[in-house]
Amino acid sequence: MKFHNFASLTLFAALFWVVPAKAENLQHVQQLMSTRECQSCDLSRAGLVFSNLSAVDLSQANLSLANLNQANLSGSNLANTDLSGAVLVRANLSGADLSGANLAGADLREAYLYGANLEGANLDGAILQGAIGLPEELIGAQQFYSWGIAEFQRGNFSGAIDYYNQALTKEPDFSAVYLARSLARYRLGDEEGAIADANRAEQLFATEGNESGRLASVQVAEGIVEAQEALEEANNRGRGGGGGFIRFIGGLASMLLQFGL
Known part of the structure; x- marks a missing residue:
């Protein structure tokens, strides 16, 4: 089927x-x-x-x-x-x-x-x-993955992760799922888990010879770290996260669509 x-x-x-x-x-x-x-x-x-x-x-x-x-x-x-x-x-x-x-x-x-x-x-x-x-x-894993993306786009990040987990149970080396789960984890405030997933996605994309996927994973991991640093600096100055932080979030969502996730 x-x-x-x-x-x-x-x-x-x-x-x-x-x-x-x-x-x-x-x-x-x-x-x-x-x-x-x-x-x-x-x-x-x-x-x-x-x-x-x-x-x-x-x-x-x-x-x-x-x-x-x-x-x-x-x-x-x-x-x-x-x-x-x-x-x-x-x-x-x-x-x-x-x-x-x-x-x-x-x-x-x-x-x-x-x-x-x-x-x-x-x-x-x-x-x-x-x-x-x-x-x-x-x-199949692809179906669970698609459902996860739909939940992510609805703003249901916990539901998205549930579907991503089921996809990975079916196909443990599904590189795009790790990248997608990285973004969902980040939206839930789990920066450590998000970075770990992005790094795993980078490894898998590299093994597959998918350079664009590998670079996207690197950008996500680095972007999360940079966003954390920017937020800490803004907080120390008594400001909010600023527009750059919000734009970074939007960039992650755009990346999902770009890779057909």
């Missing part, structure tokens, strides 16, 4: 929604609600927000671009179902059979997936941030 970064995902979602809207098949929606069975039905773009669809049989149905936000699909049969681009935010999919399902580009943020069967499911481009019960073997 493959996962792509958020930029690709955003483009993927945008391409879906610029297509002229097609009305949902009301006959099939009514069949689903009355019989709780709708195998091979056309439910694309159906609005099923908050629907109680527990234990329904939707095998091989077309639910592409359907809105299933916070729907209850626990124990449902979604085998070989097309859920591409579907909104499943906070949906309950616990115990659901999603074997062979197409979840490409689906939004599964904070969805409940405990006990779900995802064997053979296509999760290419799916948004899985915050999904609960997702088997860890389905999540």
